[in-house]
Amino acid sequence: AALAGNAVALWMRDPEQAALLAGTRTNPRFLPGVRLHEAIRPTANLADLAETEAVLLVTPAQTTREMTAALSAVLPAATPLVLCAKGIERETRAFLSDVAEAVRPGSPLAVLSGPSFADDVARGLPTAVTLACRDAALARRIAAALSGPTLRIYHRTDVRGVEIGGAAKNVLAIACGAVAGRGLGESAKAALVARGFAELLRFARAYGGEAETLMGLAGLGDLVLTCSTAQSRNFAFGLRLGQGLSPEAAAEGRLVEGASTARALVALARAREVDMPISEAVEKILNGAWTLDQAVDALMNRPIKSELE
Numbered sequence: 001a002a003l004a005g006n007a008v009a010l011w012m013r014d015p016e017q018a019a020l021l022a023g024t025r026t027n028p029r030f031l032p033g034v035r036l037h038e039a040i041r042p043t044a045n046l047a048d049l050a051e052t053e054a055v056l057l058v059t060p061a062q063t064t065r066e067m068t069a070a071l072s073a074v075l076p077a078a079t080p081l082v083l084c085a086k087g088i089e090r091e092t093r094a095f096l097s098d099v100a101e102a103v104r105p106g107s108p109l110a111v112l113s114g115p116s117f118a119d120d121v122a123r124g125l126p127t128a129v130t131l132a133c134r135d136a137a138l139a140r141r142i143a144a145a146l147s148g149p150t151l152r153i154y155h156r157t158d159v160r161g162v163e164i165g166g167a168a169k170n171v172l173a174i175a176c177g178a179v180a181g182r183g184l185g186e187s188a189k190a191a192l193v194a195r196g197f198a199e200l201l202r203f204a205r206a207y208g209g210e211a212e213t214l215m216g217l218a219g220l221g222d223l224v225l226t227c228s229t230a231q232s233r234n235f236a237f238g239l240r241l242g243q244g245l246s247p248e249a250a251a252e253g254r255l256v257e258g259a260s261t262a263r264a265l266v267a268l269a270r271a272r273e274v275d276m277p278i279s280e281a282v283e284k285i286l287n288g289a290w291t292l293d294q295a296v297d298a299l300m301n302r303p304i305k306s307e308l309e
């Protein structure tokens with residue numbers, strides 16, 4: 001937002017961290033080596049966001065409900081909220097836009113997703129993402145306001161498709177990482193990306209997302225990025241699972257959204273009879289029902305069928 005020429009208030013919950021960031025202009029823990037843009041003003045006071053034109057919510061997916069409620073107390077009802085987390089609410093199996101809509105009914109809501117490591121965006125490396133809002137004019141306005149010389153934002157009205165892409169690709173990236181960690185080869189990884197994408201499409205169709213959205217940045221684009229490199233925490237988590245670490249050890253205390261979302265994703269898929277064998281395998285590995293080798297066996301020994309099924 002700052003690179004696009006906006007004045008930005010950056011809220012964080014810890015007043016000490018906010019003061020430290022305001023003073024040092026660096027955050028060695030979360031963004032090492034990046035100097036905070038001069039147009040960004042850190043604050044620990046949510047009320048400082050009351051007059052902003054739009055709020056980007058970038059806390060973990062499972063905090064969406066509590067954060068939207070906290071924001072509702074300080075924001076005018078007309079302030080657009082842009083959800084940036086990628087996941088599904090674990091307890092309720094609700095999509096994040098439905099969570100925010102339930103807490104703040106009728107207020108403008110958008111979802112921002114797509115292939116974009118925070119580190120790349122903060123360093124001003126070229127990045128392209130998708131923003132969806134049911135109000136097409138608002139989608140265009142927010143996309144234009146946040147786009148800058150290094151960040152290009154496409155807009156759509158398909159909120160569901162964009163949020164499904166972000167949530168599901170994290171689960172699939174864990175599978176890709178596990179294949180890499182177990183040394184199963186690049187061919188297996190490519191097969192997983194392609195068959196994982198087929199799962200994503202099937203799931204989106206069953207839940208009202210548009211196939212074209214999933215073929216774009218928020219689906220295929222983010223799946224390819226997250227399945228390619230250990231710069232992704234989901235991929236790196238899978239990599240360590242593949243090397244034999246337990247889920248707890250593999251997370252290394254970092255946020256792994258795919259691990260939090262896997263069970264809800266699989267439950268939603270089952271509820272509408274969507275076949276998602278790769279996501280199911282990830283969920284079974286995470287809950288201890290299968291070893292990685294059992295998962296590979298199960299995936300390779302499924303009945304031979306048409307590629308389009």
Ligand SMILES: NC(=O)C1=CN([C@@H]2O[C@H](COP(=O)(O)OP(=O)(O)OC[C@H]3O[C@@H](n4cnc5c(N)ncnc54)[C@H](O)[C@@H]3O)[C@@H](O)[C@H]2O)C=CC1
Nearest residue numbers: 013030058059060061063084085086116117118119255257
């Ligand atoms: N890091 C990345 O490259 C990208 C992240 N995302 C998504 O953004 C979301 C957040 O991810 P990151 O920023 O990378 O995670 P992170 O773990 O680096 O940072 C999360 C931040 O949220 C704060 N936080 C955690 N619980 C909170 C709570 N209950 N209330 C207030 N603040 C809380 C933490 O203190 C931390 O500052 C995730 O859903 C992720 O999938 C999306 C695109 C790229």
Ligand SMILES: O=C(CO)COP(=O)(O)O
Nearest residue numbers: 114115116117232233234
């Ligand atoms: O969503 C991301 C890139 O688009 C970040 O992925 P990880 O959460 O796996 O690091």
